[in-house]
Amino acid sequence: MNTLDITQLQKAVGVKADGILGRNTLTAVFQKLGANPARATELALAANVHLETYSIKTQLRFCHFFAQLAHESGNFRYMEEIASGTAYEGRKDLGNVNKGDGVRYKGRGPIQLTGRANYRKYGQELGIDFENNPTIVALPSVGMLVACKYWSENNLNVFADYDDVTTITRRINGGLNGFDDRKNKLSMIKGWFK
Structure with missing residues (x-):
């Protein structure tokens, strides 16, 4: 993501718009999606490292990744x-x-x-x-590492680049369970960048 993308995201989640996608911004993202403060902090610590490692760093990849995980985890309430x-x-x-x-x-x-x-x-x-x-x-930090590895192993960055929510959902879920919720979450997160 470029600095403008990150600044827009930061404004949407209510943190200082400094253009740096770091732990504080990611904590705010997880909280906005439903995680309690402690869980949001732990998830953000792991995401801050692993999103970069697994190249989940473009706007579309970020949006798809967070939408799918938010659905799967009940808005990060259930690990x-x-x-x-x-x-x-x-x-x-x-x-x-x-x-x-x-x-x-x-x-x-x-x-x-x-x-x-x-x-x-x-x-x-x-x-x-x-x-x-x-x-x-x-454990949220371990689970975030697993999520990033799973995402990478299943080539989901490629499908995110094509904005293909259907294929991503099938590769994560095995079917299309909760498809409307996944699409709604994706649309909401994309809206944070406008």
């Missing part, structure tokens, strides 16, 4: 899926092959990482044993 996870029991497509895997590997983090196979894959790629310690994905 662990509210449902028990029993609906994922026996889902071989998620790698849930052992009894209890559905509950153990239910959605966590702002992107709601789900399934033994995903916990194994992203844990191995990030050098953290998520498979044997799945609840750590619910």
